[in-house]
Amino acid sequence: MLNSLHMNFKEEIVQGIPNDLPTLNTYPKDANRAPKRKDILSEDEKYLAIRNALRYFPEKWHVLLAKEFAQELKDFGRIYMYRFKPSYKIYARPIDEYPAQSKQAAAIMLMIHNNLDNAVAQHPEELITYGGNGAVFQNWAQYLITMQYLSMMTDGQTLHMYSGHPMGLFPSSKSAPRVVVTNGMMIPNYSKANDWEKFNALGVTQYGQMTAGSFMYIGPQGIVHGTTITVMNAFRKVLPKGETPAGKIFLTAGLGGMSGAQPKAGNIAGCITICAEINPKAANKRYDQGWVDVLIDDLNILVSRVKMAQDNNEIVSIAFIGNVVDVWERFENENIFIHLGSDQTSLHIPWTGGYYPVDMSYEESNLLLSQDPDAFKEKVQASLRRHVASINHHASRGTYFFDYGNAFLLEASRAGADVVSTNKIDFKYPSYIQDILGPMCFDYGFGPFRWVCTSGKMEDLDKTDQIAIDILQDMLEKSPEEIQLQMQDNITWIRNAKENKMVVGSQARILYADAEGRSKIAAAFNKAIASGIIGEVVIGRDHHDVSGTDSPYRETSNVYDGSKYTADMAIHNVIGDSFRGATWVSIHNGGGVGWGEVINGGFGLLLDGSNEAEERLKNMLFYDVNNGIARRSWGRSEEALFAIKREMERTPALKVTIPFIVENSVLKNLF
Numbered sequence: 119m120l121n122s123l124h125m126n127f128k129e130e131i132v133q134g135i136p137n138d139l140p141t142l143n144t145y146p147k148d149a150n151r152a153p154k155r156k157d158i159l160s161e162d163e164k165y166l167a168i169r170n171a172l173r174y175f176p177e178k179w180h181v182l183l184a185k186e187f188a189q190e191l192k193d194f195g196r197i198y199m200y201r202f203k204p205s206y207k208i209y210a211r212p213i214d215e216y217p218a219q220s221k222q223a224a225a226i227m228l229m230i231h232n233n234l235d236n237a238v239a240q241h242p243e244e245l246i247t248y249g250g251n252g253a254v255f256q257n258w259a260q261y262l263i264t265m266q267y268l269s270m271m272t273d274g275q276t277l278h279m280y281s282g283h284p285m286g287l288f289p290s291s292k293s294a295p296r297v298v299v300t301n302g303m304m305i306p307n308y309s310k311a312n313d314w315e316k317f318n319a320l321g322v323t324q325y326g327q328m329t330a331g332s333f334m335y336i337g338p339q340g341i342v343h344g345t346t347i348t349v350m351n352a353f354r355k356v357l358p359k360g361e362t363p364a365g366k367i368f369l370t371a372g373l374g375g376m377s378g379a380q381p382k383a384g385n386i387a388g389c390i391t392i393c394a395e396i397n398p399k400a401a402n403k404r405y406d407q408g409w410v411d412v413l414i415d416d417l418n419i420l421v422s423r424v425k426m427a428q429d430n431n432e433i434v435s436i437a438f439i440g441n442v443v444d445v446w447e448r449f450e451n452e453n454i455f456i457h458l459g460s461d462q463t464s465l466h467i468p469w470t471g472g473y474y475p476v477d478m479s480y481e482e483s484n485l486l487l488s489q490d491p492d493a494f495k496e497k498v499q500a501s502l503r504r505h506v507a508s509i510n511h512h513a514s515r516g517t518y519f520f521d522y523g524n525a526f527l528l529e530a531s532r533a534g535a536d537v538v539s540t541n542k543i544d545f546k547y548p549s550y551i552q553d554i555l556g557p558m559c560f561d562y563g564f565g566p567f568r569w570v571c572t573s574g575k576m577e578d579l580d581k582t583d584q585i586a587i588d589i590l591q592d593m594l595e596k597s598p599e600e601i602q603l604q605m606q607d608n609i610t611w612i613r614n615a616k617e618n619k620m621v622v623g624s625q626a627r628i629l630y631a632d633a634e635g636r637s638k639i640a641a642a643f644n645k646a647i648a649s650g651i652i653g654e655v656v657i658g659r660d661h662h663d664v665s666g667t668d669s670p671y672r673e674t675s676n677v678y679d680g681s682k683y684t685a686d687m688a689i690h691n692v693i694g695d696s697f698r699g700a701t702w703v704s705i706h707n708g709g710g711v712g713w714g715e716v717i718n719g720g721f722g723l724l725l726d727g728s729n730e731a732e733e734r735l736k737n738m739l740f741y742d743v744n745n746g747i748a749r750r751s752w753g754r755s756e757e758a759l760f761a762i763k764r765e766m767e768r769t770p771a772l773k774v775t776i777p778f779i780v781e782n783s784v785l786k787n788l789f
């Protein structure tokens with residue numbers, strides 16, 4: 119029997135859990151380790167966690183591994199099974215390099231590898247792709263067994279995965295998905311933040327975020343595109359028709375994981391972006407990457423640089439190293455008009471360093487946080503009140519402020535800031551979904567369609583970019599006025615996509631398209647594959663979309679019939695996609711807004727040039743988008759009603775229940 123040391127990549131994959139105990143290597147020096155997790159388990163529960171972990175391994179190793187895993191649990195709050203991380207390099211290899219009986223299974227291996235690539239993943243040693251906790255697997259044993267199953271599966275089997283755990287291969291059929299993924303699905307009463315800590319530590323569930331646990335992450339390109347579309351549409355709301363954003367100000371905060379996309383997006387949208395960041399390291403990182411043009415740490419210099427940019431109608435992004443509240447207040451005193459205002463500090467975790475209070479340096483804040491968390495909390499709340507007071511002042515002069523899905527308005531209201539509207543229910547300001555992405559994109563079916571060229575060749579990506587441009591251009595000429603701007607924005611995006619150098623890891627691309635656009639682009643790819651012009655392509659999307667996600671404060675926040683607290687749409691979506699041709703499907707609890715706050719689902723579909731693939735893509739993409747439009751139209755969205763009626767005209771087999779709209783005068787004096 120071969121020892122792992124003498125095996126090649128394919129043999130190692132096929133082997134699964136190795137026959138010989140691998141050596142325990144030291145932790146890689148340059149790796150970004152996941153934060154230590156809460157020590158939340160009782161002693162009995164800790165024993166249960168060890169018992170759970172050991173069930174992946176033969177008894178002969180139990181004594182040694184029990185001690186090792188207990189140490190991992192003590193040191194990191196989780197058992198990652200570091201010893202079992204394979205020695206080969208993990209990255210999205212060309213699809214033919216994977217050992218597989220099924221091409222679809224090979225495509226899934228490629229996508230798993232992309233999510234765990236050192237260049238892509240946030241904490242690769244802990245199998246975390248993004249968001250601090252977005253896991254692909256809970257531990258390396260799950261990874262090894264999953265890859266082994268994928269290497270042996272045929273097109274007549276389906277792998278069922280429970281939060282990273284490969285439950286097993288079950289007989290199914292050629293038309294069934296090859297993999298069904300669930301992440302973090304809990305009995306509703308056990309879905310609070312601490313429940314994640316506990317059940318994840320026990321090794322029985324995980325936080326899949328959106329594209330981490332569904333193998334569909336493509337690096338920062340997705341967030342840059344989404345932010346660009348948001349900023350472009352926000353300017354459209356505030357500027358007279360035909361006026362460009364050049365020389366107009368977008369003021370925001372945060373240059374971290376996702377927020378760091380803001381200046382890059384501002385440049386693509388063509389405005390002056392001022393993005394405050396309190397942590398000099400985070401600001402410098404984005405500057406070194408070329409995602410922000412100018413670094414300034416002095417308010418006087420900032421003011422004169424901004425005035426100059428306004429005078430010259432510049433397109434420029436400026437990182438201000440300091441607190442964003444200082445910028446809002448100083449611009450107020452200087453009478454600098456802000457066209458767009460937002461915020462992407464991490465207010466979903468306000469008390470643990472997500473938001474830094476004004477009038478304190480970064481170091482002072484961190485010290486206070488560690489020594490006196492209650493005093494830190496008070497400082498944060500006082501800062502939020504000041505922050506909002508200045509925003510209100512700017513808004514009274516005409517600034518358009520929107521919440522960027524980071525719980526800014528929620529936490530500001532909890533801090534007692536003047537942010538609640540006169541009806542005492544709503545906030546004074548909209549969220550970016552309520553005002554921008556919901557009515558302008560999702561309700562028309564526009565959402566984050568993405569694809570990966572499995573050959574790994576840049577030429578293939580270039581060819582697919584061109585195919586997408588040709589399709590969208592052709593559709594633009596025939597499309598109704600309501601959706602022309604969205605089409606145009608995405609044509610502009612894709613034309614510049616290569617130049618923006620957003621590819622990290624696999625050769626991937628994202629754009630927003632509606633059901634018709636997604637289907638036409640995918641069908642054209644499939645044809646190009648059949649003709650040998652390009653290799654196989656995986657299509658998919660992220661979960662921040664029309665139909666896949668029920669999230670009352672984000673994706674479905676513009677559904678106003680009371681149903682935004684239900685999750686039927688996401689469940690129908692995953693079931694509907696699964697029998698219409700998806701290669702894999704996933705459904706998660708969690709995502710950007712928190713455990714228990716959202717149910718979101720996704721899919722992947724391998725295009726291999728076959729007639730069957732064409733059949734699958736048409737059937738599945740149609741449902742994947744129109745399910746959400748139907749639900750949004752039932753929620754009385756005018757835009758969705760327009761879109762679903764148009765779709766019914768195009769597709770006679772589609773029959774959707776349309777709401778009757780009640781006159782306001784009927785709803786008076788009834789109670």
Ligand SMILES: NC(=O)c1ccc[n+]([C@@H]2O[C@H](COP(=O)([O-])OP(=O)(O)OC[C@H]3O[C@@H](n4cnc5c(N)ncnc54)[C@H](O)[C@@H]3O)[C@@H](O)[C@H]2O)c1
Binds near residue numbers: 375377396462522
């Ligand atoms: N809805 C969406 O599509 C969407 C997209 C991106 C981010 N978000 C939300 O935005 C938030 C940020 O995400 P992230 O991944 O960038 O988080 P992150 O923690 O990596 O970055 C936030 C940054 O804000 C900085 N910061 C905190 N307080 C500050 C202050 N007062 N002044 C200046 N800088 C300050 C921090 O130093 C940090 O670098 C999260 O809450 C996330 O959920 C939502």
